[in-house]
Amino acid sequence: xxxxxxxxxxxxxxxxxxxxxxxxxxxxxxxxxxxxxxxxxxxxxxxxxxxxxxxxxxxxxxxxxxxxxxxxxxxxxxxxxxxxxxxxxxxxxxxxxxxxxxxxxxxxxxxxxxxxxxxxxxxxxxxxxxxxxxxxxxxxxxxxxxxxxxxxxxxxxxxxxxxxxxxxxxxxxxxxxxxxxxxxxxxxxxxxxxxxxxxxxxxxxxxxxxxxxxxxxxxxxxxxxxxxxxxxxxxxxxxxxxxxxxxxxxxxxxxxxxxxxxxxxxxxxxxxxxxxxxxxxxx
Amino acid sequence: xxxxxxxxxxxxxxxxxxxxxxxxxxxxxxxxxxxxxxxxxxxxxxxxxxxxxxxxxxxxxxxxxxxxxxxxxxxxxxxxxxxxxxxxxxxxxxxxxxxxxxxxxxxxxxxxxxxxxxxxxxxxxxxxxxxxxxxxxxxxxxxxxxxxxxxxxxxxxxxxxxxxxxxxxxxxxxxxxxxxxxxxxxxxxxxxxxxxxxxxxxxxxxxxxxxxxxxxxxxxxxxxxxxxxxxxxxxxxxxxxxxxxxxxxxxxxxxxxxxxxxxxxxxxxxxxxxxxxxxxxxxxxxxxxxxxxxxxxxxxxxxxxxxxxxxxxx
Numbered sequence: 305x306x307x308x309x310x311x312x313x314x315x316x317x318x319x320x321x322x323x324x325x326x327x328x329x330x331x332x333x334x335x336x337x338x339x340x341x342x343x344x345x346x347x348x349x350x351x352x353x354x355x356x357x358x359x360x361x362x363x364x365x366x367x368x369x370x371x372x373x374x375x376x377x378x379x380x381x382x383x384x385x386x387x388x389x390x391x392x393x394x395x396x397x398x399x400x401x402x403x404x405x406x407x408x409x410x411x412x413x414x415x416x417x418x419x420x421x422x423x424x425x426x427x428x429x430x431x432x433x434x435x436x437x438x439x440x441x442x443x444x445x446x447x448x449x450x451x452x453x454x455x456x457x458x459x460x461x462x463x464x465x466x467x468x469x470x471x472x473x474x475x476x477x478x479x480x481x482x483x484x485x486x487x488x489x490x491x492x493x494x495x496x497x498x499x500x501x502x503x504x505x506x507x508x509x510x511x512x513x514x515x516x517x518x519x520x521x522x523x524x525x526x527x528x529x530x531x532x533x534x535x536x537x538x539x540x541x542x543x544x545x546x547x548x549x550x551x552x553x554x555x556x557x558x559x560x561x562x563x564x565x566x567x568x569x570x571x572x573x574x575x576x577x578x579x580x581x582x583x584x585x586x587x
Numbered sequence: 588x589x590x591x592x593x594x595x596x597x598x599x600x601x602x603x604x605x606x607x608x609x610x611x612x613x614x615x616x617x618x619x620x621x622x623x624x625x626x627x628x629x630x631x632x633x634x635x636x637x638x639x640x641x642x643x644x645x646x647x648x649x650x651x652x653x654x655x656x657x658x659x660x661x662x663x664x665x666x667x668x669x670x671x672x673x674x675x676x677x678x679x680x681x682x683x684x685x686x687x688x689x690x691x692x693x694x695x696x697x698x699x700x701x702x703x704x705x706x707x708x709x710x711x712x713x714x715x716x717x718x719x720x721x722x723x724x725x726x727x728x729x730x731x732x733x734x735x736x737x738x739x740x741x742x743x744x745x746x747x748x749x750x751x752x753x754x755x756x757x758x759x760x761x762x763x764x765x766x767x768x769x770x771x772x773x774x775x776x777x778x779x780x781x782x783x784x785x786x787x788x789x790x791x792x793x794x795x796x797x798x799x800x801x802x803x804x805x806x807x808x809x810x811x812x813x814x815x816x817x818x819x820x821x822x823x824x825x826x827x828x829x830x831x832x833x834x835x836x837x838x839x840x841x842x843x844x845x846x847x848x849x850x851x852x853x854x855x856x857x858x859x860x861x862x863x864x865x866x867x868x869x870x871x872x873x874x875x876x877x878x879x880x881x882x883x884x885x886x887x888x889x890x891x892x893x894x895x896x897x898x899x900x901x
Binding site: 320323324326327330331334335336337338340341344355356357359395398399400402403405406407410411412413415418421422425427428429430431432433434435436437438439440442455456457458459460461464489490493514517518520521525535536539540543550553554556557558560561564565567568569572575576579580 | 616619630636704705724730830837882886
């Protein structure tokens with residue numbers, strides 16, 4: 305019934321078939337919301353807003369795609385989301401890798417103390433920093449600007465923490481071999497550590513990117529025009545202005561989700577590794 | 588990996604002279620270290636560590652951002668006591684956590700066990716099941732509103748097949764929160780599933796064989812082998828799920844906007860409204876610190892319990 309390996313030889317084939325069937329079933333059920341999002345997006349206005357919702361479109365309306373783009377600048381929102389998620393990811397990954405290398409490999413006075421300060425902020429929920437960050441950005445006239453959007457979310461402790469863990473696992477000898485060949489620290493970092501750490505850095509980058517693509521609260525308070533509005537906030541505005549025009553609403557939802565799903569499938573090797581790394585890091 | 592084998596003998600060399608750094612070299616090393624850290628450190632101090640300290644200060648102020656702040660002392664914290672909205676937001680958040688965390692763990696664990704039964708195409712099912720975790724909360728929240736349409740929505744249509752007359756879900760006083768919980772479990776179970784699957788795959792097969800030799804049933808070997816070996820992963824997922832569900836916001840804002848009434852107003856939503864709709868920054872900061880305090884206490888309690896319940900193989 306449950307768990308591993310109970311080889312009751314005769315029932316084995318049947319059990320295997322049941323397992324495969326169960327897997328298909330749960331996967332199908334899990335995907336229903338995503339499939340419905342796409343199906344309703346292609347329904348006609350009347351069908352999607354009928355008192356009795358229909359599930360399979362009785363006629364297909366691909367023009368809903370262009371109509372959704374006409375109602376709100378979805379293309380602009382997508383571009384903004386890429387800038388926001390990409391900007392925070394790039395800044396975080398580069399600065400965290402540099403700092404993590406120093407914390408993992410270089411001796412300097414105050415190292416453990418300073419790393420302790422980084423660690424101490426790990427558990428603090430983002431809502432605690434939300435108000436001071438907003439006040440800071442407002443005072444620096446950063447509302448509705450890219451620096452105001454990106455900078456406050458690009459320097460979290462988690463990146464430094466994860467990459468330091470990974471760097472600690474790289475044997476020192478690799479680097480020392482390079483140093484004996486006359487490489488300085490910077491060259492050793494670029495030529496030895498970074499190539500070895502590509503999986504860890506990619507993992508951090510994928511996680512950060514997907515996380516920020518999803519971020520609603522920060523863009524909601526910082527962005528107040530189409531110039532910086534991201535997809536999450538754009539969808540919320542769409543809902544406010546177009547109510548329950550279901551086909552167009554879910555078309556907009558589809559348009560903003562599909563790129564992320566593509567990113568997910570392209571990078572899932574690292575994404576899965578990132579989840580397991582963080583999970584087994586709990587040991 | 589190739590580099591690994593290439594350098595392996597050097598690692599094993601027994602007596603390599605350890606490089607004794609000269610003082611001059613040490614100074615250069617600290618200078619290098621600071622140069623490496625500086626880009627991160629400046630950003631970290633200004634945008635993360637600084638704001639944490641500032642949150643403490645702002646919570647002691649009376650401030651609406653437009654006029655100069657005035658000193659409030661502990662008044663913002665004292666306001667929490669008689670504030671019914673705060674208590675109901677706290678109650679809603681706790682209710683959400685109590686429903687969603689056990690459900691998420693159960694679903695993740697069940698699916699991980701299913702995928703671990705020796706299927707050939709595990710990776711395909713794993714990716715597809717992980718998909719909800721990689722979607723945009725706001726976007727899928729819309730679909731869930733649609734799924735929950737009263738009377739003839741998809742959820743109630745399916746329930747109707749079984750003769751169940753489904754409630755009005757998101758606009759029903761008692762069912763709005765469970766409806767949010769189901770959506771949140773759907774959105775987040777993939778994370779735990781992947782962690783558990785990795786944990787299950789790391790359990791040595793000999794342990795199961797030993798249990799079988801001892802005549803254990805499937806259930807017994809699950810209890811005496813799988814659960815103890817999986818307990819570190821379980822602990823990790825429980826801790827992170829609780830922290831995450833204390834911060835629930837996006838789906839509640841989009842799907843119910845805190846309603847009906849304030850039945851699904853969560854702590855973070857109340858903080859958002861206090862700070863950015865009522866511009867009561869001092870009070871919002873005080874609320875965020877109380878949220879933080881709850882998370883610290885709950886997490887600390889779990890770490891204390893962990894000593895008794897979690898099995899670590901050394």
